[in-house]
Amino acid sequence: MESVLPTHAGDSANRLAHKNADRFRFATYASVGVAGTFAQYAVLSALVSIHACGAVLASCLGSVTGAMVNYLLNYHATFRAKASHNRTAPRYFTVAAISVGLNSALMFAFMHRLRMSWPLAQCITTACVLLFGYSVNSLWTFRVRSA
Template sequence: MRRVALTRFVGYACVGATGTLVQYMTLAALVMAHTVGPVVASCLGAVAGALINYYLNHRFTFRSGLPHAKSAPRFFVIAAAGLALNGALMLVLTHLADVAWMVAQCVTTAVLLVLTYTASSVWTFRVSKT
């Protein structure tokens, strides 16, 4: 059981790397172009990354048999909570703690990886055994 959980977590992290890459590219492009600040840019990137992550996690990481009508709302509730936490952590780290925006994003990503994986495992893609 532990091996399955570890394998699934590694898969989740690998799939998440795709969404994270999209988020970081969006963050960097918007901040470096002086379009928006790092908190807003990070949140916009997180939305783009979440769309990619939903599909890849449904299809590959969890190989979910749940219909999208059931798993998508669950995923996006967790994504919305993650988005709020992402924004809050970025705000605290970049404005209050004066951490560089890319370092702040790396810390935020690590925190959210653990939290969203746990929520996805136990709620979003879990098929009830009834």
């Protein structure tokens, strides 16, 4: 006869461990984003201060640098990927490109349609893009599966 009792304590502990691992992975992903942003701003500041190029180009070059930092840190630290860079890098940078578009669309909508101030719009946009990027990179780029 099958039991209809609640799940065993071991099942609950296993689910809790996976939930904690997911939270830690998300926190690591967000921290990696801070490192990538720092790299972007460092390149931007350096190029502008030595008059190597204008701020817009310097920001673009810094953004590419930040994306590369983010990719490598996420590959090794956040997701501990086993798949080859040939598989993960194109996926990661596809997600990054979509994220840039999402960032632009949300900023436009929040500022021009909802009349938000740019700092508030950017904060909300950043949170949305962070959740989007983490979700897609977890499920597609690095294929993290919870048990």
